[in-house]
Amino acid sequence: MNTNTTASPAITRAELDRSQIAALQDDLDALRRDVLARRGAQDARHIHRAVQGARGAAIAGRGLLMFGWGPISWIAGVMSLALAKILENMEVGHNVMHGQYDWMNDPTLNSQSYDWDIVCAGDHWRHSHNVEHHNHTNILGKDHDYGYGMLRLTERQRWTPAALLQPIWYLLLAINFQWGVAVHDIKIGRFVKGRMDRAEFRERMRPFVKKASRQLFKDYVLFPALAFWQWPRVLLGNLLANLIRNLWTNAIIFCGHFTEHAHVFSRAETANETRGDWYLRQIQGSSNLEGGPWFHLLTGHLSHQIEHHLFPDLPAPRYAEIAPQVRAICARYGIHYNSGGFWSQYAGVLKRILVHAFPTRPRHLQAASENS
Amino acid sequence: MPALANSQAKKRRAWYQSTWLRPFNDLAALDGLLQRVQPRASLQEIRARVERVIDETADTRTFVLRANRHWPGHRAGQHVLVDVEVDGRRLQRCFSLSAAPGRRGKLQITVKRQRADGVSAWMNSRLQAGDVLRLSAPFGDFGCDIPESAPLLMISAGSGITPMIALLETLAAGATARDIVFVHSCRNRDQLILAGQLQNAVSQLPGLRLHLQFSDGQGRLDAKALRTVVPDFARRHTLACGPGGFNQWIAELYGEHGIQHQLELERFSAAVRELDHNDAAAQTVTCDLTEQSFTALPGQSLLAAAESAGLSPRHGCRVGICRSCQCRRISGCSENLLTGEICDEPDQLIQLCISSARSALTLEIRQI
Numbered sequence: 237m238n239t240n241t242t243a244s245p246a247i248t249r250a251e252l253d254r255s256q257i258a259a260l261q262d263d264l265d266a267l268r269r270d271v272l273a274r275r276g277a278q279d280a281r282h283i284h285r286a287v288q289g290a291r292g293a294a295i296a297g298r299g300l301l302m303f304g305w306g307p308i309s310w311i312a313g314v315m316s317l318a319l320a321k322i323l324e325n326m327e328v329g330h331n332v333m334h335g336q337y338d339w340m341n342d343p344t345l346n347s348q349s350y351d352w353d354i355v356c357a358g359d360h361w362r363h364s365h366n367v368e369h370h371n372h373t374n375i376l377g378k379d380h381d382y383g384y385g386m387l388r389l390t391e392r393q394r395w396t397p398a399a400l401l402q403p404i405w406y407l408l409l410a411i412n413f414q415w416g417v418a419v420h421d422i423k424i425g426r427f428v429k430g431r432m433d434r435a436e437f438r439e440r441m442r443p444f445v446k447k448a449s450r451q452l453f454k455d456y457v458l459f460p461a462l463a464f465w466q467w468p469r470v471l472l473g474n475l476l477a478n479l480i481r482n483l484w485t486n487a488i489i490f491c492g493h494f495t496e497h498a499h500v501f502s503r504a505e506t507a508n509e510t511r512g513d514w515y516l517r518q519i520q521g522s523s524n525l526e527g528g529p530w531f532h533l534l535t536g537h538l539s540h541q542i543e544h545h546l547f548p549d550l551p552a553p554r555y556a557e558i559a560p561q562v563r564a565i566c567a568r569y570g571i572h573y574n575s576g577g578f579w580s581q582y583a584g585v586l587k588r589i590l591v592h593a594f595p596t597r598p599r600h601l602q603a604a605s606e607n608s
Numbered sequence: 609m610p611a612l613a614n615s616q617a618k619k620r621r622a623w624y625q626s627t628w629l630r631p632f633n634d635l636a637a638l639d640g641l642l643q644r645v646q647p648r649a650s651l652q653e654i655r656a657r658v659e660r661v662i663d664e665t666a667d668t669r670t671f672v673l674r675a676n677r678h679w680p681g682h683r684a685g686q687h688v689l690v691d692v693e694v695d696g697r698r699l700q701r702c703f704s705l706s707a708a709p710g711r712r713g714k715l716q717i718t719v720k721r722q723r724a725d726g727v728s729a730w731m732n733s734r735l736q737a738g739d740v741l742r743l744s745a746p747f748g749d750f751g752c753d754i755p756e757s758a759p760l761l762m763i764s765a766g767s768g769i770t771p772m773i774a775l776l777e778t779l780a781a782g783a784t785a786r787d788i789v790f791v792h793s794c795r796n797r798d799q800l801i802l803a804g805q806l807q808n809a810v811s812q813l814p815g816l817r818l819h820l821q822f823s824d825g826q827g828r829l830d831a832k833a834l835r836t837v838v839p840d841f842a843r844r845h846t847l848a849c850g851p852g853g854f855n856q857w858i859a860e861l862y863g864e865h866g867i868q869h870q871l872e873l874e875r876f877s878a879a880v881r882e883l884d885h886n887d888a889a890a891q892t893v894t895c896d897l898t899e900q901s902f903t904a905l906p907g908q909s910l911l912a913a914a915e916s917a918g919l920s921p922r923h924g925c926r927v928g929i930c931r932s933c934q935c936r937r938i939s940g941c942s943e944n945l946l947t948g949e950i951c952d953e954p955d956q957l958i959q960l961c962i963s964s965a966r967s968a969l970t971l972e973i974r975q976i
Contacts, residue, residue, distance in 0.1 A: 339696075340696055
């Protein structure tokens with residue numbers, strides 16, 4: 237069984253001494269300052285165009301579904317609506333909620349007030365994603381995005397027989413990804429295990445129920461009803477568009493941290509981190525996807541996951557711009573810059589899900605048993 | 609306008625504003641669509657198109673604007689917050705309306721390029737006819753309740769002439785023969801802005817006496833000069849608008865004569881109160897939310913101090929009007945630079961642009 241899915245972080249960390257970590261920190265800080273100095277009208281134009289593009293695609297898609305006839309217009313409508321949802325969720329929603337465009341002082345693009353076209357409530361996302369995931373990236377037990385509490389992705393997680401079923405869990409999660417994201421910050425597991433009282437649980441459920449019911453009403457009641465006798469077309473079309481968005485965002489997001497060479501970290505390893513250590517962990521815990529400008533746009537520039545994790549609040553199109561410099565900095569310090577095509581990276585993710593469904597053991601234990 | 613919308617955020621929603629009806633009642637999205645057809649159109653905002661740009665002097669321009677139907681109309685003497693996008697960033701500044709209310713949403717502002725102010729510089733160099741701006745509703749009560757028949761004295765300096773022109777035009781439209789003295793001071797004749805409008809108003813006001821003081825040849829306008837030019841100033845209802853030092857000597861003069869109630873002052877530049885620097889020291893200001901801290905010099909506005917330390921607090925007009933920069937002072941003692949009021953009560957709202965630190969402060973600064 238191949239257990240080469242996680243390089244030992246202790247080894248790669250040991251390669252850089254304190255002065256190198258400090259120098260890495262200075263280099264990356266300088267890169268960030270450089271982008272901040274250039275940030276301006278170009279970035280504002282980009283986000284305005286992305287917002288307009290998402291709106292245009294939504295109007296076209298919903299229009300085709302409601303007023304079109306025949307299968308071709310239905311398929312075109314579904315694709316257009318899926319495109320709208322992907323653009324709105326990935327390039328606009330995710331990035332705006334990171335505060336990438338707060339400097340524009342535009343109340344409609346403010347990280348604290350923006351809400352997106354997905355069942356996940358904005359405030360839940362701001363906590364689970366911005367606070368927990370981006371700070372504690374790939375730290376087992378602290379980054380709840382690592383395996384989403386249901387998948388075993390490294391031999392350093394405890395194996396239970398339930399893990400054998402994880403390929404099926406994964407398939408279900410991918411199909412219903414927006415729901416997975418939506419309930420993530422409620423921490424239902426804690427409630428089930430009796431570690432959260434009923435009052436807190438109800439309080440945590442409230443924003444989710446409110447947001448989800450509005451989304452369901454919009455996609456499965458309001459728009460179908462407005463189409464009168466065409467309602468089945470609209471209802472099915474909306475369902476399929478949501479499904480396409482779910483599968484796509486799931487694939488992209490899983491490629492961000494669960495690829496073959498993405499590292500995991502323990503609490504102990506990250507106890508006394510400096511910002512330089514933090515930068516290093518972000519690079520080692522993330523992985524990039526290669527593709528053209530349209531591909532990057534449709535991933536919300538999460539194809540540049542490494543750059544995004546280093547600088548989560550820089551306007552996303554800047555990630556593509558600074559990627560060569562980040563790669564050069566990595567090369568200078570001998571840090572592996574994890575990048576590849578979509579299919580090869582995604583294959584690595586699927587392999588990880590399959591491999592760790594079975595009881596894998598940490599590498600040093602395995603090496604010991606092979607020697608004996 | 610974000611600054612003004614904040615105070616209304618908690619209002620109860622009408623049924624058609626319900627989030628259940630999204631996206632049909634998403635005003636920002638609908639505005640986006642409308643503005644593709646007509647850039648000035650909006651369902652909620654006051655937007656105005658620049659109709660004409662007039663060069664007044666080398667560094668001052670007048671913009672004639674036509675607002676959409678949300679503009680409620682203004683009274684002479686009022687000002688407006690203008691919201692422009694400079695390098696992708698939306699910024700707000702306050703300007704006096706420099707003409708009497710026009711027909712069908714016509715209004716104008718006159719902008720002098722100020723050093724160290726990106727907005728006025730941008731408006732002077734980049735804003736063209738055809739561009740669209742966001743505006744606040746007009747506000748302010750300068751010159752709004754002049755006593756019916758009292759003789760008037762209007763004094764302005766530099767770009768302080770802007771509300772005066774609007775007031776004179778309104779008086780002229782009322783065809784009054786009222787006794788008015790208008791004293792204006794600027795560097796020289798080339799620096800006289802809005803000269804055409806001034807001339808028109810003068811020709812329609814038989815009771816108006818105009819005195820222009822060009823400081824290059826005639827010296828600065830001060831209390832002594834005013835006494836000579838307008839010996840009977842004490843019996844006149846007075847409107848004054850100018851930079852900080854100008855306002856200060858007028859306030860002192862009227863204070864000496866005990867006729868402050870006859871004086872209406874309009875400030876347009878940030879506070880310049882003279883502080884007693886001897887007992888003052890630089891203070892440390894801590895932001896409660898981000899745990900950043902910076903040093904504020906005595907008499908320096910907290911906004912300027914935060915900005916020079918690399919922070920970017922949310923702000924608007926910078927002169928204590930719009931309250932965009934308002935934040936909670938959790939602890940410490942601060943001074944209001946406009947009123948001189950010193951307050952150390954905890955949990956008070958202060959405006960960063962017109963407050964300075966009198967002790968170490970902890971603030972809840974909201975950043976952009």
